[in-house]
Amino acid sequence: MEEIIPSLKGMLKDATIIKSDATRFEITITILNEIKGNVADPDEILVMLKMFGGLKEDVPMEIDINNETQIIELKFQNEEDFKKIQKIMETIWDDAVDMLEQASQGDFSRIKNVPNIDD
Amino acid sequence: MTDPNAIKNNPFKDLGEIPEKKYHDGYTLNSTYITVRDGVKIAATICLPKGLSPDEKIPTLLTQTRYWRAMELRIPFRWLFDSMITNAPNPEIVTSRGYALIYTDVRGTGASFGTRIIPFSEEEVKDGSDIVDWIITQPWSDGNVVSKGISYLATTAELFSGNNHRAIKAVMPGHGYWDPYTDVAFPGGCYDHAFMQMWSFLGKNLDLNSPKVFSQIMPEVWLFVKGVKPVSSDTDLKLLQDAINRHESNKYVYEHTLKRDFRDDKLPDGTVFDDISIFAQKEKIECSKVPILAWCSWYDSGYGDAIINRFMNLSNPMIAILGDWTHGAGLPANQFYPERTVVTPKPRDRINTWINFFDKCVYGDGIQGKMLYYYTLVEEEWKKTNVWPPLGHNYQKWYFSENYSLTREEPAIDVGADNYKINFRATTGRNNRWWALLGLPITYYDRNKVDEKLLCYTSQPFGSDTEITGQIILCLYMASTHEDGAVFAYFEDVDESGNVIYITDGEFRLIHRKILSTEPPYKMLTPYHSYKKVDSLPLIPGEITEVKFGLHATSVLIKKGHRIKIAIAGADKDTFIRYPTEGRPTITISRCKEFSSYIKIPIIKKE
Numbered sequence A: 001m002e003e004i005i006p007s008l009k010g011m012l013k014d015a016t017i018i019k020s021d022a023t024r025f026e027i028t029i030t031i032l033n034e035i036k037g038n039v040a041d042p043d044e045i046l047v048m049l050k051m052f053g054g055l056k057e058d059v060p061m062e063i064d065i066n067n068e069t070q071i072i073e074l075k076f077q078n079e080e081d082f083k084k085i086q087k088i089m090e091t092i093w094d095d096a097v098d099m100l101e102q103a104s105q106g107d108f109s110r111i112k113n114v115p116n117i118d119d
Numbered sequence B: 001m002t003d004p005n006a007i008k009n010n011p012f013k014d015l016g017e018i019p020e021k022k023y024h025d026g027y028t029l030n031s032t033y034i035t036v037r038d039g040v041k042i043a044a045t046i047c048l049p050k051g052l053s054p055d056e057k058i059p060t061l062l063t064q065t066r067y068w069r070a071m072e073l074r075i076p077f078r079w080l081f082d083s084m085i086t087n088a089p090n091p092e093i094v095t096s097r098g099y100a101l102i103y104t105d106v107r108g109t110g111a112s113f114g115t116r117i118i119p120f121s122e123e124e125v126k127d128g129s130d131i132v133d134w135i136i137t138q139p140w141s142d143g144n145v146v147s148k149g150i151s152y153l154a155t156t157a158e159l160f161s162g163n164n165h166r167a168i169k170a171v172m173p174g175h176g177y178w179d180p181y182t183d184v185a186f187p188g189g190c191y192d193h194a195f196m197q198m199w200s201f202l203g204k205n206l207d208l209n210s211p212k213v214f215s216q217i218m219p220e221v222w223l224f225v226k227g228v229k230p231v232s233s234d235t236d237l238k239l240l241q242d243a244i245n246r247h248e249s250n251k252y253v254y255e256h257t258l259k260r261d262f263r264d265d266k267l268p269d270g271t272v273f274d275d276i277s278i279f280a281q282k283e284k285i286e287c288s289k290v291p292i293l294a295w296c297s298w299y300d301s302g303y304g305d306a307i308i309n310r311f312m313n314l315s316n317p318m319i320a321i322l323g324d325w326t327h328g329a330g331l332p333a334n335q336f337y338p339e340r341t342v343v344t345p346k347p348r349d350r351i352n353t354w355i356n357f358f359d360k361c362v363y364g365d366g367i368q369g370k371m372l373y374y375y376t377l378v379e380e381e382w383k384k385t386n387v388w389p390p391l392g393h394n395y396q397k398w399y400f401s402e403n404y405s406l407t408r409e410e411p412a413i414d415v416g417a418d419n420y421k422i423n424f425r426a427t428t429g430r431n432n433r434w435w436a437l438l439g440l441p442i443t444y445y446d447r448n449k450v451d452e453k454l455l456c457y458t459s460q461p462f463g464s465d466t467e468i469t470g471q472i473i474l475c476l477y478m479a480s481t482h483e484d485g486a487v488f489a490y491f492e493d494v495d496e497s498g499n500v501i502y503i504t505d506g507e508f509r510l511i512h513r514k515i516l517s518t519e520p521p522y523k524m525l526t527p528y529h530s531y532k533k534v535d536s537l538p539l540i541p542g543e544i545t546e547v548k549f550g551l552h553a554t555s556v557l558i559k560k561g562h563r564i565k566i567a568i569a570g571a572d573k574d575t576f577i578r579y580p581t582e583g584r585p586t587i588t589i590s591r592c593k594e595f596s597s598y599i600k601i602p603i604i605k606k607e
Helices: A005-017 A043-049 A079-104 B092-096 B122-135 B152-161 B180-185 B192-207 B213-216 B219-224 B240-246 B253-257 B279-288 B305-313 B349-361 B447-451
Strands: A016-021 A026-031 A061-066 A071-076 B028-033 B040-051 B060-064 B071-073 B099-106 B141-150 B169-172 B223-229 B293-295 B317-325 B370-376 B383-387 B395-403 B403-407 B417-419 B455-458 B466-470 B473-478 B484-495 B500-509 B545-550 B554-558 B563-569 B586-592 B599-602
Touching: A005 A016, A005 A079, A026 A079, A043 A061, A043 A079, A071 A079, A079 B219, B028 B092, B028 B122, B040 B060, B040 B092, B040 B122, B040 B240, B060 B122, B060 B152, B060 B349, B092 B099, B099 B122, B122 B141, B122 B152, B141 B152, B141 B349, B152 B169, B152 B279, B169 B349, B180 B305, B192 B213, B192 B253, B219 B223, B219 B253, B219 B599, B240 B383, B279 B455, B293 B305, B305 B317, B305 B370, B370 B466, B370 B554, B403 B455, B403 B563, B447 B484, B447 B500, B447 B563, B473 B484, B484 B554, B500 B545, B500 B554
Parallel strands: B060 B099, B060 B141, B141 B169, B169 B293, B293 B317, B317 B370
Antiparallel strands: A016 A026, A026 A071, A061 A071, B028 B040, B040 B099, B071 B223, B370 B383, B395 B403, B395 B599, B417 B586, B455 B563, B466 B554, B466 B599, B473 B545, B473 B586, B473 B599, B484 B500, B484 B563
16 A cells, blocks of 8 residues: 555546535535446545544535536535635645555554544 | 575575566456355455457466455545455456456455354365356356465465365465464464454454454554445445344454463364364365465564474475565564665565466476575575475584573583563563564564563674574473463574674463473474373472473574574563463573573584
8 A cells, every 4th residue: 555655646636626616605526537336425525524634523514426427516504614624625635645644654643633433 | 785686596586587468457357246055155356357358268366365355445545446455466467467366255254245153164165166166167267276365365275275176276375374373373372362362353343344443453544445345236235234244143263262271272163273274184285286385484473483384294396485574575574684674576576476486387387396495584595495404404502501691511510590580571562473463563672671671591602604594492491489381582693792683582381391202283393292281281389390392483694703692581461461360470490410401503504
């Protein structure tokens, strides 16, 4: 796994497009790679935000996943929630890979801050 | 520093140059359930070279694991990779060399159905034969199957050969046991509590598809992995859930061995450790005449000894390799060169070399006879031998003497002994040869400091370079204040500046000290202890008794000017259970004319 970590940030950025619509409080993630099976389940999106984005609390959002178009839409009720997640999404791929890299080198400090995730 | 690849006798060179790829990069990946004789469904993932034409036939490389054949990744990583395969060789390489690669979850694990009561059960081994029956009926199969694996998968590969299926052409166990009682669970009769507990904990969580186990022992995997990979057709995951529900009935060895002591203590299904050993299947494996390439490291648990036992006891054509890396060769482990960071050859080259061996067995004349390649530490050279012990092998006795010295002269005095009150805080830490089975690095740091807690005997500087290869025998004439106890002995190199470097060690529970004159279950070069209840002998407090056992095999060059040291402990608290469970014994080691304690070191005389 250590061999692939350095290239993961670039691969994630190449494989996805993240767009935000501040007027509609919406964030869309488009996955460009062809995915076999489901793109994601809504629960997985929440786990991703908590695990890699550091989200501590439950933020109300509607999660629409279209497995045909491979587009995930996150819809929020207010600007505050939208901005919170928008900020996380700005750096989430970098944060995820950094966590992975640190953990693979034996540094578990960031993992300790991950909220309880019931797999 | 010498490039280990460039020096003579390197097994990775002797297995031949890596040929041109038969197929371009890329492979197709599919998964399915294979139904075996009793209806149990085994999850299998199949990789085939991309562009394989319908009339082409190819051999198959099979690996069978209990650690999830493939992992379903978390998002966002699943958007990059279909799955992660951690327990099978790189499919890109294997398929490009013209092999199909199939990896399965053994029954009761991963996405497979069934339950498991013990590891390597008779049913689990038979499944291998049924899987081969399925493989050879596939349109792409040429009817030849080989198998390889590391650790658990090594044992599945080796036992697989005992199925005596005509399609099985070669097996390659890497870092696998020979005798599970002494090589892993009870080395020297001492319970490897740390590994057995962690291994069972890991197994239980894997079988219940709980990735949370990784957050505690391999956090980087927890970040990456969601669970076991379901088979392709199981889109609603109902089959996976059904399979996992059946794993609820699994049993785990820790629960059934913690309170046990003896080789003949029963496992949950009424079998004993020997029943899941390799040596118990010797006749079947030999009958198959399947060529074996077995590889391991001097530093890995008792599995280095397993290589030697396998080499001495099995008649199959064999290449055996003993190097200086960690369990599975993920990291270097040579304690004389802690600055090294990579194992040579790298995994990609190693897999290609392994396929060279399979090519010889599938397409060529196979291999003839037996050859053992071993790496000599400090000398940093590969040697090869077709007999064990190697030619020139000769034992040299070093006696425990006054002032904590080791000398070649037998004691002439009538009285001489050293007392040692057992320090139960003594430890080799969590990066020793036993924890290494969990994939951890091997580092025996600060031996000078650790030895301060131990009873140590050191020689004078050696007058010439001396190769020690084989198993050191320790013979103690000792008394104790208690009926039970253990001895942990560390064999070390001391350089001109006084730096102490770990070479090898041995451990032994004193109640097992009876040496039997009957024939052991397999040929061995160390004193034969049965570890059975009937042969156990509690110590009589105050009475001097002989305790004689072998340390784990090694090969090392003691340089001119260096000294050898033997350090005696009574505990290794982070790994082994405490003997006795209560109290703090004082042991007395005799070093007089009548009771002359010694170590016997296997010297290789140069021609």
